[in-house]
Amino acid sequence: MIEGMPLAVPGVRLASVAAGIKSSGADDLVLIEMEEGTHCAAVFTRNAFCAAPVTVAREHLHACANKPRYLLINAGNANAGTGRAGVRAAQACVEAVAVATDVDVVRVLPFSTGVIGEPLPVPLITAALASALSALTPEGWAGAAHGILTTDTRAKTHSVAFRCDGRDYVVTGMAKGAGMIRPDMATMLAYLATDAAVETTVLQQLLDHCKERSFNRITIDGDTSTNDACVLLATGAAGNELLSNPELPLYPALCAAVEDVCTVLAQAIVRDGEGASKFVTVQITGGRSEDECLTVAFTIAHSPLVKTALFASDPNWGRILAAIGRAGLPDLQVEAVTLYLNDVLIAEYGGRAEAYTEAQGAAAMATDDITIRVALGRGDAHATVWTTDLSYDYVRINAEYRT
């Protein structure tokens, strides 16, 4: 595992330019080029009002048999809620890439993030394509990670290098948040690439596994975006024999690397959540099923009262118990439930633990990273989600978002 700058992935080149969509003048258009033969897996939002680029990207990915050559990503405008005109706008952008690069249009996938409901400024995007094409470089990850941001305050990238059967591989990814984050399939936008050669269905199986344990375990505000997308590219530049069987040793090694990159990126989205001042791990154990553990975890993570208490560093554990109690678990025995803040035992037998003192709770809440641990005492299942607090700044950012 490598800290610091993201590692280049042989077979992938990236460029980030300012097309003028963001009024700030910051980079807002990213182009990713994959070499011929790259396999692609992707997951998209399950929001019924999915954005126009999601519709087009899904169709194109299918039409090109999961072998796209270009990803075109703009920030500052989500091209969502724009109806049929939005679909035509997304198509016009990828058509311009196809013409400039002489590839079939279905081998270009569009992605957008930003304000919902505004027409996509197609001329700005097509006018910036030439400079994006000439700026493509294998070292472009860090720049591209900046170019896809909206209300995020920092770029999010991560790389893992590993060796399997005597061959070296790399996995690099980037992602952006930072509001409307409760991924139901993938996060807002995340792009990962590896130089391993992986057959498409195996690649999709691997991505499905990894996103379920990373991006689908985070929430900032419970609002699932219209534009969520997560893409995993496998260029094959490492030269291995095409991985077409998950029983081979490369599969678990690659899976671990991809899950690691996904988890680091997902947690980075939470740490950079709108107005976030705390990073909160909600860990549920002792459930009858993973599903009921997730239900309890997300009920706690979405509770405005728990989130405002976290913001205030107030160990108001009664609000956590209240959230557990309203999560709708059948036959929940409150006497069996145990609650910890970090390592401090707060509540058991339906009430405050006898040895607990407010000073202990206050000390636990004063840390920037907090773990809320709930033992349900009714089974062996467990699940963890990551979230953040609800601060004045969350309200300010979202009240002022379009001004």
Added chain:
Amino acid sequence: MIEGMPLAVPGVRLASVAAGIKSSGADDLVLIEMEEGTHCAAVFTRNAFCAAPVTVAREHLHACANKPRYLLINAGNANAGTGRAGVRAAQACVEAVAVATDVDVVRVLPFSTGVIGEPLPVPLITAALASALSALTPEGWAGAAHGILTTDTRAKTHSVAFRCDGRDYVVTGMAKGAGMIRPDMATMLAYLATDAAVETTVLQQLLDHCKERSFNRITIDGDTSTNDACVLLATGAAGNELLSNPELPLYPALCAAVEDVCTVLAQAIVRDGEGASKFVTVQITGGRSEDECLTVAFTIAHSPLVKTALFASDPNWGRILAAIGRAGLPDLQVEAVTLYLNDVLIAEYGGRAEAYTEAQGAAAMATDDITIRVALGRGDAHATVWTTDLSYDYVRINAEYRT
């Protein structure tokens, strides 16, 4: 229907005193006395972590065959999350009432609201009982409505007088909010009384009907309380023959009056919601079932992004579409969905309506009372819920709640 001061209900006397539970010195203890023969229906929170007084009140109501003589309500301390010690504390309080009034202890029901997790100050409550008993008066509704408040900024009462079969009746109610409001059975605390004589099972049926269309249709923050309770008393002082059959004309007349009082009180709780600056009606039509209409309505009403846009008076309708889209309705055809803000058509055919202008949306959002109307275009069912915005003040109130 009578505006202004709440009407006395023959057979009911109330008192409100300051027991010293609230550090402000405001009234915090309310006693309600019902004359012999009063029938009582009640609904309580479905939160698994229900408070100690809810446990005791439920048991006592059953043990006294729904004929209690006293309700004892304290504000400032919820006696929730307090385990077995909390149950003993609630029992000690009602035992003191029973001794002072010479009634069986199971004919006294306890209710609490306030901070969760603190021990109930029983001595303060029992010491204040004598002055409460001597202050009982039929005119005590307005004072009692103040005595049960916590973060509420104003008392909430409502009366309806009606005539049926040549006889006059009255229904009066009071309620309090103002956070942890997403009633799953009843609201935080609400007490209604009528002088009609009504048999207990009929009274319960009537209350179940009315709370479903009033208190169970409001949400401030999605957090279902541990202490929700709604009580309906029928003293019989009007002298009518005991209503034991819902087919008789008095049933629909009384039902309409009770539902009216419940709806006015429920809406008053929303208007006084923590940090509320808007009163928002979310009206869903054209659903396949009432349940799916409620799912969409509550998804919109709980969305932090919709709520912060409402606070900012920003007609950010894309967030409303996104909430509809993530509500999980099977086979939702977004092309069939129509969205209005007040009377302004905002979106249709999956995107912005052609004639819509931002100026129209801004004008609609500038009002204090806003109706979000969604036509799903897939059936005949409909449902309405009431909610409010998410403001800086909501965060402030809940961040500072225990300081």
